[in-house]
Amino acid sequence: MAIINLLDNETINKIAAGEVIENPKSIVKELVENSIDAGADEITIEIKNGGKSFIRVTDNGKGIEKDQVENAFKRHCTSKISSSDDLNSLFTLGFRGEALASIAAVSKVEIITRTNDDIYGIKMTIEGGKIISKEDIGCPVGTTITVTDLFYNVPARKKFLKSDISESSNINEIVVSLALSKENISFKYINNNNVAYRTPKTNNLMNTISSLYEKDLYNSLLKIDYKGDVLGITGYTTNLNYYRGNRKQQIVFVNGRVIKHRRMSYFIEEAYNTLLPKNKYPACFIKIEIAPALVDVNVHPAKTEVRFQNEEMVLNEIKNAIYSALHSKSIMKEVKGETLLHDSKDINNLRIFDRSSGISVILGGLENKFTEETEETENIRITEVEISNKDIAVMESLKPYDKFEFKQQTFIKAENDEDKLPELFVIGIVMDTYIICENPEKTCMFMIDQHAAHERINYEKFLNQYNSREILIQEIVPEVINLSYDDYETAMSNIEIFEYLGISVENFGNNAILINNIPTIFKDSNLKDVFYAILDNLKDITKSNLDFVMEKIIKEACVKSVKSGDRLHMSEVRALLNDLRMTDNPYTCPHGRPVIIKMTRYEIEKMFERIQS
Structure with missing residues (x-):
């Protein structure tokens, strides 16, 4: 014994x-x-x-x-x-x-x-x-x-x-x-x-960050200053020009204590939904001040794990704080001269054309063809292109954020004119992919990826349809799915969520369920795969119940979008830009790639050495 x-x-x-x-x-x-x-x-x-x-x-x-x-x-x-x-x-x-x-x-x-x-x-x-x-x-x-x-x-x-x-x-x-x-x-x-x-002894967190991290991160930071009902959130998060392949640069403090919180990382990244490429993560330095009585730091001897009295409220406040920081600035990607490759070997094959005016310009050699009148000034041939009022003005649109409905957040402030997209005039298209525009003041050039723009348009269209549940439901031949007891209990306890997702789930007895309706976006998918994917998400508390639906919407948007290399008539370009103007976020595609890139006159002239840097 x-x-x-x-x-x-x-x-x-x-x-x-x-x-x-x-x-x-x-x-x-x-x-x-x-x-x-x-x-x-x-x-x-x-x-x-x-x-x-x-x-x-x-x-x-x-x-x-x-x-x-x-x-x-x-x-x-x-x-x-x-x-x-x-x-x-x-x-x-x-x-x-x-x-x-x-x-x-x-x-x-x-x-x-x-x-x-x-x-x-x-x-x-x-x-x-x-x-x-x-x-x-x-x-x-x-x-x-x-x-x-x-x-x-x-x-x-x-x-x-x-x-x-x-x-x-x-x-x-x-x-x-x-x-x-x-x-x-x-x-x-x-x-x-x-x-x-x-590190310096300072009262400015930015000074400490600059002593520890590279210049690119420092220059990409957006300030967070958010006051909630029971907590305050300060710090910095990065804009869309900086991201990493892991979460090591997401650092969170609660009352000055370094903490680790898996769900918090997910809510941080939810604030960047569709704004960053897949499997890329922002950097952020977030300081949470909350009454000690509302947080338990005595969870583990290492004292890095904490529990909040109202965890969902705290996590949503963090997401809203980052939303506010992103909302405070224009998120249009801007190209600097030093980021461009100085490689001109393909310039002889560069074609710029405007189908509405019939202009065709081939750069290189001795050949320059124009179908409109030109004038010659100091050996520089200039083509005059008249821009009519029919050309597209790409302006921002607003849609208020409703935290009770899963929708794309807008990132443009109506009250700040500097953050609006400028009026853009279409100049032409290059490589059957990129729409070239300029602003009325002729101080900036803009390049718009037609595929990324159409993806954004389709993504928000499908998402809005899904949120309103209009013309999405499709009747199917009823299908019975036999489940384990655990899966059956999960499905039956979440019937309302399935209904919200447009999927009818009925009790068929003996741990089986019956499905009669599905959203039209799933019509070509395997029904069991769709059902089990949603069921697995319901079991995973670290994911949103709509994650799988979001992925399907993104894929559907990509499949139905104009591709790179598709030739568009100017009327189609105008329609595309009009639709882009109506989106909540015209700056990135659903995968986080940029839709529109800006180059200032200063950067262009610096590359041509017309001015000294």
């Missing part, structure tokens, strides 16, 4: 340490958070070999009193709270009293600390949770903690550490996040004796 043993303190500490200290990154996070809580405004982080052999965190905070240093390394000893009631008004990053004890249990630790009231500081060394030495020492006010030989006494844990490069990358990620959380603190990060970066 097995004997139930009471574990000794050393074993208990090693087991408990595994929950808090998973890798060198965990140590850096806990030590830096302690420095922040100590009121430091200068923090230096040094690591070697990915933090596996050496980590040192130095701060100029208030320090630890001599008679309290030993208590700091005892489990569940903390200066942050005194009772459970304090958790409802918690603004410090640490509060569990586990970090230092956990670090000391699995490594060799040296602490040097002094308060402003003490003449001398104290130096104490600990190995495997046991105090080895303790002595007075001269040192500045603040605290320095050095951690060496991580997991030296837990070889099973040590062998699971990653390579030096991987561990260094993870540490860099958390240091960057912590630096962004407290822009009023200067962070210095040293890796293998080389200073990687140093």
Whole structure:
């Protein structure tokens, strides 16, 4: 018969340490958070070999009193709270009293600390949770903690550490996040004796971002300043000119604490719905201020997981905050001269034509043909093209956002004329794909992708039809689908959602359902595939119930759209631009690619070296 043993303190500490200290990154996070809580405004982080052999965190905070240093390394000893009631008004990053004890249990630790009231500081060394030495020492006010030989006494844990490069990358990620959380603190990060970066002590988050990220990201940032009923959201998010292949640059803080929240990432990306290419993600730095009583930070010892009292409200407020930031600026893609390839090998084959006027211009060689009168000025042949009032003026249209209906958000402000699309006159078409326009002031040239424009038009047309459920429902030969008990229960408990999606679901008994109607956009699809795709989405709380429908609408829009290379008459171009003018978002196709690109006169003349850059 097995004997139930009471574990000794050393074993208990090693087991408990595994929950808090998973890798060198965990140590850096806990030590830096302690420095922040100590009121430091200068923090230096040094690591070697990915933090596996050496980590040192130095701060100029208030320090630890001599008679309290030993208590700091005892489990569940903390200066942050005194009772459970304090958790409802918690603004410090640490509060569990586990970090230092956990670090000391699995490594060799040296602490040097002094308060402003003490003449001398104290130096104490600990190995495997046991105090080895303790002595007075001269040192500045603040605290320095050095951690060496991580997991030296837990070889099973040590062998699971990653390579030096991987561990260094993870540490860099958390240091960057912590630096962004407290822009009023200067962070210095040293890796293998080389200073990687140093952030300024500032009250402007943009200054901190500029010291940590590349110029392209910095120049693409849009300010977030949003006030909700119970929370405030500030920070920055990127416009459509910047995106990455992963979510590592989506950093969120709640009351100054770096957090991870899967559903929040989804709502952030919902704000960019159809605006970015598939599998591309925006960068954002979002700071949420909310009453501590409305958020639980005591979910996991790592303190990166949080639970909100009203999660759906918070997530929707975040999405609305990003909507507002995108809404505040025109999102038309603008091409700079330096982004163009200086490759003129195909210029001899470039044809520009305007079918309405009959102009045909071939650049290159000695051949220039015109069907209209031309005049010659300083050896430059100029064709005069008369623009009639029938040419298309592409103006923005507005549609208010209704959070209770799934529709495309408009991103143009009616009250700000600078954000409107200008009136555009059609000049011609190149490559049977790109419509060339200019504004009345002749200060900008615009290129419109006819396929992307038609995709946007069809996408919004199908989406509006779907939202209104007009002419979408099609009767079919009734089909019975046999389900597992779990699938049957999910389907029957979500009948209203299926009805909203235009699919009739009836109980047919014995875990079977009967379908009589489907939307016309699914008429060529396998009914079971459609049903199961929607059913799976209903089971996945991280996805919108309409995700699958949205994908179908996008695909349908693409199939029915004008293609690149399709020749359009000028009347068709006018109709296309008229329809584009009526869309909520004429700037991008449903896949996130640009519909219209602007080049200013300044950029064009700079490329032709008519002006000096």
